[in-house]
Amino acid sequence: MHATGLLSVFVALLGVASASPASPEPLERRVTHTGTATYYLQEGAAGACGIVHQDTDLVVALQTEQYANGVQCGRTITITDNTTGKTATGIVADLCPGCNGSGSIDLSESLFEVFAPTRQGVFPVSWHFNAQ
Numbered sequence: 306m307h308a309t310g311l312l313s314v315f316v317a318l319l320g321v322a323s324a325s326p327a328s329p330e331p332l333e334r335r336v337t338h339t340g341t342a343t344y345y346l347q348e349g350a351a352g353a354c355g356i357v358h359q360d361t362d363l364v365v366a367l368q369t370e371q372y373a374n375g376v377q378c379g380r381t382i383t384i385t386d387n388t389t390g391k392t393a394t395g396i397v398a399d400l401c402p403g404c405n406g407s408g409s410i411d412l413s414e415s416l417f418e419v420f421a422p423t424r425q426g427v428f429p430v431s432w433h434f435n436a437q
C-alpha cells in the first residue's frame with residue numbers, strides 16, 4: 306500500500322517534468338517527412354540560408370513548409386531513399402519553393418550522388434530532422 310502510494314507520486318512527478326519544456330524541436334524531430342528528392346547545382350549563388358556552397362558540399366534545400374522561413378538553416382537531416390533503403394545526412398542550406406509538395410527536398414549534386422547517379426534525376430524519399 307505504502308509503496309504503491311510512493312510510486313504514484315513518483316509517476317505523477319515524472320509526468321510533470323516531461324510535460325514542462327514545450328520547445329517545438331523535440332516534436333518536429335520525430336516527424337518523418339516523405340516526398341520526392343531531386344538535385345540542384347549551386348552555381349556560386351548563396352542559398353536562402355545566406356551561405357555559398359559548392360556542388361561537393363552535402364547540403365539540401367527544403368520545401369517551403371519545412372524550411373519555415375529559415376528556422377531550420379544549418380540543421381542536419383537524415384535522408385532515406387525509399388527504393389534502396391540507403392541513408393545519408395545533409396545540412397539545410399536553401400529553400401525549394403518548386404519542390405514536389407510538402408516533404409520534397411532538393412539535394413546538392415554530391416549528396417544526390419550518394420544515392421543515385423544524377424541522370425536518374427529523382428527518387429522517393431523519407432527524411433527527418435536530427436537532434437540539435
Ligand SMILES: *[C@@H]1O[C@H](CO)[C@@H](O)[C@H](O)[C@H]1NC(C)=O
Binds near residue numbers: 340341405406427
Ligand atoms: C510528385 O509527387 C507525387 C506523389 O505525391 C508523385 O506521384 C510524383 O511522381 C512526383 N513527381 C515527380 C516529378 O517526382
Ligand SMILES: *[C@@H]1O[C@H](CO)[C@@H](O)[C@H](O)[C@H]1NC(C)=O
Binds near residue numbers: 339387431
Ligand atoms: C516512403 O516510406 C515511408 C515509410 O515507409 C512511407 O510512409 C512513404 O509513403 C514512402 N514514400 C514514398 C514516396 O514512397
